[in-house]
Amino acid sequence: MTMVENVRNGLLIGAVPRREEGREPWFLDPREILRTVRLRWLTVLLPVVLCLAAAAAWTQLNPPQYAASTQILIDPRGLQVVKDGLTPPDQASDASLLLVDSQLRVLTSDDVLGRAVDRFDLTQDPEFQGRETLLGAIKGLVARLTGRTEPPADPRLTALRILRDRVGARRLERSFVLELGVTSEDREKAARLARGIAETYLARDAATRSDTTRRAGEAIEGRLAELREALRQAEDKAQAFRAKRNIVGTRSQLVSEQQLTQLSDQLGAARAKALEAGARLRQIESVLSGGRFDSANEIVQNPTITALRGQLAGVERLRADAEETLGRRHPSYMAAVVQEKALRAAIEAEIRRIAAASRNDFEAAQASARVLTTTLDRRKAEALKVGDDFVQLRELERQVEASRAVYEAFLVRARELQEQQRLDTSASRIISPASPPEKRIGPPTPVVFGAALVAGLGLGLVGSLGLELLAGRVRSRRRLEGHLGRTGLDALPRAPRKAASAAALRADFGTTRGDGAYEVALARLRHRLAAEPGAKLDGKSGGKSGGNPLVVLVTAGDDRAGKSVLARSLALSAAADRERVILVDADPKGLLTRDLGAAAPRDLAGTLRARAPLADALVPLPSGLRVLPRPSDLPRDLAGHFADALLRSDADVVVVDLGLVGGDVVTERLIADERIPALLLAVSARRGRLSAVDRALTAIGPNRRPRLVVTDADLRK
Incomplete structure (x- = not known):
């Protein structure tokens, strides 16, 4: 089994991370979108539910409406019944179009619509008296409670206002034809109202013409008596002048x-x-x-x-x-x-x-x-x-x-x-009577719910992506690579529960090791660290040429628990390959020390001052690991000696679980020590934030290039 593992690890040593050039932003990647949907499924589902509820409420509060239309030809020329009409016949011109547009306003005027209300008795029609709505009921209740009740509205005015809102008219392009449309909850009623309004308009137009002619005739007749008297006075004056001056002759000559x-x-x-x-x-x-x-x-x-x-x-x-x-x-x-x-x-x-x-x-x-x-x-x-x-x-x-x-x-x-009062000289007529419509206005109910579903999904998806952008989470290696502008970052899947537990430190790896995705990813990371310059593996014994151990510093920007799991997992993986491994707990919180539950046989500060071997302060475990617990207090002047002691240790691999970047002096001194090239910056895909990564990289500085390891990552492509 060890041979199989060595073969696999050997294959992994030569593996080079795949680099992608010209990568698009993460929110344009379908895989990242699906990952965001899985993580924020409630954000996606809530707009869908709200849109579907709004669609259901809309279909219940808005009864079906049917639109019936009729077409009326407005002939501005009229009929030439008499030679001299009250209004002379007009030829087709721009002024005629203005006349037709004016008749369009007359067609939808309150005069015509009011007569239609009276004709069809719409004051008794519940549809044209306004139905009680929830908002109206609330307003009425508030008005009654505050004592600001208003007098009831006139039923005729209410019906006229509702009818005005449901009537529309327009002039068809390049013609003298007006199209009148009326909407109603009943298809037969819509057709009756359209026909009735058109007939009322034509009747009112004829009555208006007759009334105009009558008033003009009455005005002229009222002037006849005055004109007759003026003529008589003029004739008398001329005759008196002729008699006074003795002028005899005809009208044309004396x-x-x-x-x-x-x-x-x-x-x-x-x-x-x-x-x-x-x-x-x-x-x-x-x-x-x-x-x-x-x-x-x-x-x-x-x-x-x-x-x-x-x-x-x-x-x-x-x-x-x-x-x-x-x-x-x-x-x-x-x-x-x-x-x-x-x-x-x-x-x-x-x-x-x-x-x-x-x-x-x-x-x-x-x-x-x-x-x-x-x-x-x-x-x-x-x-x-x-x-x-x-x-x-x-x-x-x-x-x-x-x-x-x-x-x-x-x-x-x-x-x-x-005589013209008894003649109808209008050439306007209905050329297309209204008929009951077959289909209701607006989209069908399935289309409404389908549109609501699509709109909800769109809003949910956009909202979840927006929230994800605002949250600034890492979520995946691809997002972190796109944010940092570099590819080939190391990634580890989510660690098994046993790897993160305290019992894993004491377990015997001869019976508990496996070849899962997490263990393979750890082996790949470990061999990449060993393949870097200054830390090449010896093919025989697994030791390092030169005698110095491979010291790996593990830190993080904001994920304390994740970097501790990564540190212990690296140590356990190396121990499973029969390497001598020391796991150092340098985190001020002391998570490893707390899980181990054992004290060091010798105080670390005294060991460093005495220049004694580091093995005197280690706690051996059944798994083969040796753990250096976190001391209660490590003076700052001993931080440099601590690095020397790690480099002089007799182990093959030394994994140091540091604190968060910028958290304590020991962590900063070890990170700044250039003798230790292997520096891992753990970034949790689930809990890590991009801003914390930026702060950590800024704090580490441009002279030190840490290896970023994305934990809890999804390695599926």
Whole structure:
């Protein structure tokens, strides 16, 4: 069995701790999280229980709610029933969107909701009168005890407030459609309320339009009497002014203006007639002066002259024939000549008569023009006198026309509005009636409890990790390595009860040793200490080359009991390998000495002063250990001699159980002694704190590098 152990220990000597580069923080390691959950299971379980209880209370205090919705189309253009409506039709624009948003507020206004409360008699509905809650009952009890009771609330206001909280409306994106939603504990009631509120809104909208039209018509009719009286007064004023200033005429023109126009026209005609007569006279006179007969139209067109000229032509033919056939002395020729002269005299006399008539016409036209000119000048003078009065009259007549136009427009508008009161010009309508919903609002009950469970687990896990961070416990070798920034720390599992008991010191290891995880870890630690420079094992006898024992100092930052168990366990492990071992109790508390229950055969102080062998003060045990109990008082000046005595001892291994770092002078002197390289700093994974490790390392100093040993560690990977 010893050979097997030596083989195993030999294999462990060459083992090198596995180093990990770039390790993540411990709280990101699933193994560390599971370890924290196991240690703080109550912290994890409590939020889960609270969240599940909150979910159960929520499902009990909040009855199921159902939401029904209906959609209403708001057409801002309206219907063009009459040409001139009270509100002109609007085209789609940003202003129309503002109008629809305004109707959204009207839809959820207290006016519409209050009528819905009255319509469905919600004042008698327990759902809309508010159920008694625990908080409300407590408030009521406190109010009664303090005498500050309030009068009961109005049922209608209560129902209106609850209905307002359960009604929601919104405008669908890029449309004129409003969606109205109502929640209730009953799915049928939710649908009825949604339909009822939409119908009430449309009815109120139509009634509002009719009422607005009626009030506008009444306002216009109230103004008609005033406008009528104003028109009458304006007409009377204009007529009185016309009679006072003797202004006669139509609405558009005075009589004097008409006369001036007529005289101007007549004067123009007379002057034209005079000019025409003068032209005719000059033509006739030119004929009398030897001109041609056809140069004047009056002569050419005269029937008498035409007849005479015809006769003259016939006589001229006869004369020509007689002259050619009979000769000029023939009586026929002579008679023809006499007739020709008579006809020419008659034509000339007729022309002179026409000229005299033309002259008379010309003179009459000139006389008429002169008379008209005189009359026109006189009328112009009279018109200038009437001009100022006529300007004032025109102003009065314009006032009359303006009053008449306003009165007639108001009269027509009043009649139109009377007819529009009976017309519904709204194009708004319900395009999607509300129907009973199939599903309740919110997540199902299993989902609520599932979410509560997940939330509780999350809170518990985060809380436990947070508490673990605040506690600053070591918990595992990995956490300590991450905190110190170095890897390869030694770790020991939790020591068996027999290793920590006082009976283990006296037991015979020939019958009690074993190969458990704790013993293997101790053997690995012991051989690592022996493999360090200055303490190499001799392959034959197990002694050390050079004759000095392997002195191992065991201390701790805050775990006194753990480092004492580590010290005695190291000593017992070395003793089990048949090595000569001395276990020194240098702890001021003397835990080993108390468990041993035996006194040293010689006082340690006297032994050190006499430079006597240390074996005189040792207590041998059946297990092969020799124990140096803690003296009652060790002077400070003997602390250096104590180290010399340990190094000169005849043992193979000397394990010194020191006190806590910074606890006493002997511990500090032995730690500072550089002749003793093996210094173990025990750190308990369960009880140790990272702050205590930092304080211990700071106290030891940078010149001394202790070997950290994590006790009570979990070696499972």
